[in-house]
Amino acid sequence: MSNLMPGTLLIADPFLKDPNFARSVVLLCEHQEEQGSFGFVINKLYDQTLNDLVPDIIQPNIPVYFGGPVQLDTIHFVHELPHLIEGSMQLLPGIYWGGRFDQVVALMNSGQLDVRKIKFFIGYSGWSSGQLQAELKEKSWIVSEASPRLIFKEAEQEIWKSSLRSLGRDFAIMANFPIDPSLN
Template identity: 50%
Template sequence: MNEALAAGTLLIADPFLKDPNFMRTVVFLCDHQAEGSIGFVINRRYEKNIGELVTELEMCNFPVYYGGPVQRDTLHFLHQCPDLIEGGVEITTGIYWGGDFEQVAALIKKGELESGMIRFYLGYSGWGEEQLDSELNEKTWLITPGNAKLVFHKNISLIWQDALKQLGGKYEQLINYPLDPQLN
């Protein structure tokens, strides 16, 4: 198992990755163990808001993000509010996964939870035993530590680029690579 991988790691898709589920994405790993890994694509917006998916929040226009291709009928969330939402698991400093959804709904209805404090994901990204290690060996992903600035970025269209900038050096050049180098 790759020692550099752990919960809280960001997986940055290689600029030439053609898989439509992960092309130019950043995945925040929430769990990484020998049996497998789970995370959420943090830079791909889903076409509906939370109010269109959850009837008890029908007036809420908080965005929903495409978490990944696995179990796209499930809803997950990351947040920065452990003092407001019970039951969340701290993945890395200031980023919590899950918690009491009834509390979340009540806080949203009362106007006590802002959209920048929570992110909802439809589905998740998952890897079986040694699958992610294999993808890292194939250079499918670059890795960097996750942080609240990237996970809760105000402009999701910049997350992939900003994650590469966090790596620095030669990786910053990847930002300018075209989607299809044959068209260059």
């Protein structure tokens, strides 16, 4: 699969050295040839929770993920709740991006929002026009399809390996490569 579109997963090659993206899985939310691409790293926990970052949230310990190194002063979210969150954009069946954040806060504080069906990110991953295509030619990324199960149910420390294993035997072998082969 090389067709980049919303809902595409970018799985980091095991040898990708960039510390922002080593063993990362990025959910692509937008891709336009002329304007570039952006998405969120879905498998790297951030060191603060949502109520640390947004004092209006009264529910404790809601995880936030490191969406990427761009605009670390912004919070984004993907979810499975379009019937509750106005302004959501469908990425794939069962996966939605964004919506009214004030509505999310109110629903969370009133206990009407299942936090297992929403994932929050600080920052995002962005590529200028042609940059992502160049990284794909360099084989920095393996392209796959997202699923709600992978994004919302899989433990973050297993997402990278599970994503590779889902692509078949050749990729499953890559899932077991050591982080630093020289230490083997």
